[in-house]
Amino acid sequence: xxxxxxxxxxxxxxxxVSHPEYESSLTNDQIVSYYRDMVIVRRICxxxxxxxxxxxxxxxxxxxxxxxxxxxxxRALEPMDFTFPTYREHGIAWCRGVPPxxxxxxxxATSNGGWDPQKYRHSVPTVVLGNQALHAVGYxxxxxxxxxxxxxxxxFGDGASSQGDVLESFVWASSYNAxxxxxxxxxxxxxxxxxxxxxxxxxxxxxxxxxxxxxxVDGNDLLAVYEVSxxxxxxxxxxxxxxxxxxxxxxxxxxxxxxxxTRYRIDAEVEVWRHRDPIERVKALLVRxxxxxxxxxxxxxxxAEGIALKLREDVLAMGKPDPLTIFDNVYADVxxxxxxxxxxxxxxxxxxxGH
Amino acid sequence: xxxxxxxxxxxxxxxxxRAMEENKKVLIMGEDVGKLGGVFRITDGLQxxxxxxxxxxxxxxxxxxxxxxxxxxxxxxxxxxxxxxxxFVYPAFDQIVSQVAKLHKRSDGVYTMSLVIRLPFQGGIGAxxxxxxxxxxxxxxxxxxxxVSCATPxxxxxxxxxxxxxxxxxxxxxxxxxxxxxxxxDTERPPRGLFDAVVRRPGRDVTVVGYGASVRTxxxxxxxxxxxxxxxxxxxxxxxxxxxxxxxxxSLERTGRLVVVHEAPHTASIGSxxxxxxxxxCFYSLRAPGLQVSGYHTPYPPSRLEEEYRPSVDRILxxxxxxxxxxx
Ligand SMILES: Cc1ncc(C[n+]2csc(CCOP(=O)(O)OP(=O)(O)O)c2C)c(N)n1
Ligand SMILES: [Mg+2]
Numbered sequence: 001x002x003x004x005x006x007x008x009x010x011x012x013x014x015x016x017v018s019h020p021e022y023e024s025s026l027t028n029d030q031i032v033s034y035y036r037d038m039v040i041v042r043r044i045c046x047x048x049x050x051x052x053x054x055x056x057x058x059x060x061x062x063x064x065x066x067x068x069x070x071x072x073x074x075r076a077l078e079p080m081d082f083t084f085p086t087y088r089e090h091g092i093a094w095c096r097g098v099p100p101x102x103x104x105x106x107x108x109a110t111s112n113g114g115w116d117p118q119k120y121r122h123s124v125p126t127v128v129l130g131n132q133a134l135h136a137v138g139y140x141x142x143x144x145x146x147x148x149x150x151x152x153x154x155x156f157g158d159g160a161s162s163q164g165d166v167l168e169s170f171v172w173a174s175s176y177n178a179x180x181x182x183x184x185x186x187x188x189x190x191x192x193x194x195x196x197x198x199x200x201x202x203x204x205x206x207x208x209x210x211x212x213x214x215x216x217v218d219g220n221d222l223l224a225v226y227e228v229s230x231x232x233x234x235x236x237x238x239x240x241x242x243x244x245x246x247x248x249x250x251x252x253x254x255x256x257x258x259x260x261x262t263r264y265r266i267d268a269e270v271e272v273w274r275h276r277d278p279i280e281r282v283k284a285l286l287v288r289x290x291x292x293x294x295x296x297x298x299x300x301x302x303x304a305e306g307i308a309l310k311l312r313e314d315v316l317a318m319g320k321p322d323p324l325t326i327f328d329n330v331y332a333d334v335x336x337x338x339x340x341x342x343x344x345x346x347x348x349x350x351x352x353x354g355h
Numbered sequence: 356x357x358x359x360x361x362x363x364x365x366x367x368x369x370x371x372x373r374a375m376e377e378n379k380k381v382l383i384m385g386e387d388v389g390k391l392g393g394v395f396r397i398t399d400g401l402q403x404x405x406x407x408x409x410x411x412x413x414x415x416x417x418x419x420x421x422x423x424x425x426x427x428x429x430x431x432x433x434x435x436x437x438x439x440x441x442x443f444v445y446p447a448f449d450q451i452v453s454q455v456a457k458l459h460k461r462s463d464g465v466y467t468m469s470l471v472i473r474l475p476f477q478g479g480i481g482a483x484x485x486x487x488x489x490x491x492x493x494x495x496x497x498x499x500x501x502x503v504s505c506a507t508p509x510x511x512x513x514x515x516x517x518x519x520x521x522x523x524x525x526x527x528x529x530x531x532x533x534x535x536x537x538x539x540x541d542t543e544r545p546p547r548g549l550f551d552a553v554v555r556r557p558g559r560d561v562t563v564v565g566y567g568a569s570v571r572t573x574x575x576x577x578x579x580x581x582x583x584x585x586x587x588x589x590x591x592x593x594x595x596x597x598x599x600x601x602x603x604x605x606s607l608e609r610t611g612r613l614v615v616v617h618e619a620p621h622t623a624s625i626g627s628x629x630x631x632x633x634x635x636x637c638f639y640s641l642r643a644p645g646l647q648v649s650g651y652h653t654p655y656p657p658s659r660l661e662e663e664y665r666p667s668v669d670r671i672l673x674x675x676x677x678x679x680x681x682x683x
Contacts (some may be wrong), residue, residue, distance in 0.1 A: 058482065058483060058658055059482070106657075109657045109659045110659050111657050112484040112654070112657055127483060128445070129415060162414035163415060164418050164419075164446065190386075191387045191391065192387045192390055192391035193415065198415060263391055264391050320660070321657070321659065325660075326653045326656040326663070326664060327653060330652070330654065337622060340652075341652055350663050
């Protein structure tokens with residue numbers, strides 16, 4: 001399944017391996033720090049799942065198994081780059097500086113977005129599969145026209161790779177040599193639909209047909225994802241045009257908290273991928289190379305615990321928004337139907353309710 | 356009479372099963388409809404029993420689901436497409452509006468677009484954005500399409516079969532928040548035609564018309580109104596395009612007062628259509644202008660606010676009061 005074509009710099013056992021084209025440039029400090037990122041986003045994820053189970057969130061889309069793909073890509077980005085996520089890019093959001101409680105507003109069902117996309121240079125979540133790929137290419141065309149040294153990264157899944165919007169984004173990215181990295185997390189499943197229904201060839205092969213390079217990277221290998229992403233982003237910033245990255249990974253958890261994966265996939269498959277856990281892999285490397293003191297892992301776990309606790313408090317404090325807010329920001333300018341709706345709601349006496 | 360109690364989800368499943376048993380040309384296609392049985396389990400077990408050729412787990416692309424269904428229909432199949440949620444039908448909008456609706460005409464009647472597009476629609480399940488929309492008016496506006504909605508398990512069971520048997524393309528709107536409500540289903544014969552409205556509760560004072568999830572809300576409003584001495588006649592439109600205006604007008608001729616209920620925003624909506632058509636028909640019988648209770652002119656809100664957005668019993672009663680108090 002994992003062939004030679006896969007860029008890997010760290011084995012599942014946490015051993016460094018060499019690759020003819022890529023070499024890890026990460027310092028020990030960086031590896032240590034990105035390990036921390038991965039542990040924290042996983043903890044945010046487990047906390048969110050339990051918040052959902054307790055009825056505090058409408059839904060949660062977990063990322064267990066995909067932490068290296070997201071932290072590797074997220075940390076390869078420069079601050080001025082811009083990213084276009086789906087609903088599952090919590091690790092990217094974390095790297096962009098989005099506060100965890102903001103990530104949960106969508107799932108708390110108090111907002112359709114949750115954060116200021118300009119402030120974090122991380123666009124709002126896109127739930128309609130594939131739409132954002134075109135937005136990202138358009139944004140990149142703007143960057144190009146501004147002569148700015150910025151790159152754009154669009155995120156999508158193996159399932160979304162079948163959408164017209166995603167394939168059209170490949171055409172446009174190619175036609176205009178847009179400074180973009182099309183980052184596909186192939187986590188093997190689109191809800192119950194296996195990868196084999198979306199594509200008969202490795203997804204990254206598609207890029208060549210559209211006229212730009214595609215790379216398949218071991219999505220559970222932090223070191224490799226970082227290098228592959230970094231090179232593609234640098235290349236985009238330097239005018240080299242688009243790259244597609246297929247991060248070959250696995251969704252260890254359910255599609256969302258509404259999903260029951262036991263209906264469509266076997267435990268044995270999940271077990272195989274558990275042995276390729278992206279976090280354990282980096283931990284094994286750090287232990288093997290004696291990079292950190294023994295207590296470091298507990299310290300990180302404790303810090304993550306604190307973040308989860310604060311997240312829980314923040315989420316529980318997130319009350320029901322004032323119903324009148326539904327009329328905010330529908331239009332940039334005054335609109336008679338908005339005024340009418342507001343008036344009607346006030347007359348009905350349901351507004352201003354809060355909590 | 357063989358009646359069975361079942362949920363609307365079950366009724367749809369049984370209806371699809373029966374249609375597939377009766378006609379080998381009936382296919383089901385959509386995202387996750389096979390092994391998983393759909394995210395709402397409407398197609399549960401059908402792939403196991405009818406095979407992967409007849410219950411097709413599709414790649415993830417709505418335009419392609421509908422576009423290939425068009426080709427299958429040209430080839431003589433009767434595809435039933437499942438769009439996973441209302442808000443994901445738009446990638447297929449072009450195929451539906453430009454092709455599904457128009458190919459019968461363009462081929463001078465040679466092609467029949469005998470396909471059904473199932474759309475779990477409306478809100479009320481506490482979902483995130485794009486999972487609670489009411490896009491029916493977009494389709495009703497397009498000549499060549501028919502749009503229907505079931506409000507009870509019995510209608511679900513029969514209307515899905517009637518839609519599959521019908522030679523026109525049908526947008527089949529399922530009120531997802533009612534999937535788990537139970538009702539009696541007579542599996543021997545359909546209670547009425549696919550495009551007939553039905554009076555769900557007779558009344559004297561105000562005609563209240565709606566469809567899908569709104570029917571239950573209207574019935575609750577009618578109960579509440581009764582305690583205030585007001586008698587509401589509740590009509591389930593069932594067919595959204597075409598509208599059974601005869602049934603509605605017959606009621607309005609008696610009551611003289613009209614309230615229409617739906618979850619979509621009211622501008623250019625089915626509610627507007629019903630009010631204007633019935634105003635024309637019943638002009639001299641009207642004792643007050645017809646009113647709409649609808650969603651607001653905003654995107655569907657985050658679901659913590661959806662009950663403020665969707666027509667509630669209170670908002671329906673408020674409109675009822677206004678048509679009752681109206682002095683011409
Ligand atoms: C246009 C559209 N159709 C259907 C859906 C419903 N849906 C949500 S996620 C999903 C599967 C997505 O799979 P993939 O792209 O692999 O991303 P993953 O969830 O695995 O991260 C589906 C079908 C949607 N959100 N948008
Ligand atoms: Mg996937």
